[in-house]
Amino acid sequence: MTNQHSPETDLLRAAYAAFNARDIDAAVATMSPSVAWPKAFKGGFVRGPEEVRAYWTEQWSEIDPHVEPVSFRPEGVGRILVDVHQVVRNLAGAVLGDEHVGHRFTIEDGLIQAMEVCPLP
Numbered sequence: 001m002t003n004q005h006s007p008e009t010d011l012l013r014a015a016y017a018a019f020n021a022r023d024i025d026a027a028v029a030t031m032s033p034s035v036a037w038p039k040a041f042k043g044g045f046v047r048g049p050e051e052v053r054a055y056w057t058e059q060w061s062e063i064d065p066h067v068e069p070v071s072f073r074p075e076g077v078g079r080i081l082v083d084v085h086q087v088v089r090n091l092a093g094a095v096l097g098d099e100h101v102g103h104r105f106t107i108e109d110g111l112i113q114a115m116e117v118c119p120l121p
Contacts, residue, residue: 004072007110008072008074008078008080008105008107009072009080011030011107011110011111011112012030012069012072012080012082012105012112013069014026014030015027015030015031015112016067016068016069016084018030019056019067020066020067020068022060024052024053024056024057027052027056028049028052028053030111030112031049031052031111031112032108032109032111032112032113033048033049034047034048034113035047035048035049035052035111035112035113035114035115036113036114036115037051037052037055037114037115038115038116038117039055040117041059041062041063042055062091063088063089063090063091063096064088064089064090064091064093065086065087065088065089066086066087066088066089067084067085067086067103068084068085068086069082069083069084069103070082070083070084070085070100071083073121075104078106078107078108078113079104079105079106079107080104080105080107081102081103081104081105081118081120081121082102082103082104082105083100083102083120084100084101084102084103085099085100086098086099086100086101100120101117101120102117102118102119102120103115103116103117103118104116104117104118
């Protein structure tokens with residue numbers, strides 16, 4: 001487990017910060033044009049920054065998620081497992097979920113190529 005800074009962890013920290021700030025432009029700027037992103041609350045995947053933008057816009061109209069990276073575990077070249085503290089609220093502010101989840105990222109050429117939600121070890 002590592003919390004050290006590297007170009008990959010700095011990229012992911014920036015992506016989480018942008019997501020939590022609801023700054024879609026800054027968040028999708030961390031992604032490759034062919035990014036594959038899970039529709040965690042709906043099932044399936046979206047592809048590309050514009051589909052991510054549409055998915056998040058829809059998601060934020062229904063729920064208020066906050067995701068805080070706790071630790072980063074390198075899993076070989078270009079793959080990092082992030083332990084994320086995820087708190088999901090309804091739009092009135094009531095907590096719907098408060099848990100730790102795993103986000104596994106694939107990073108290529110300095111951009112997020114894919115993310116998947118997975119169990120933590």
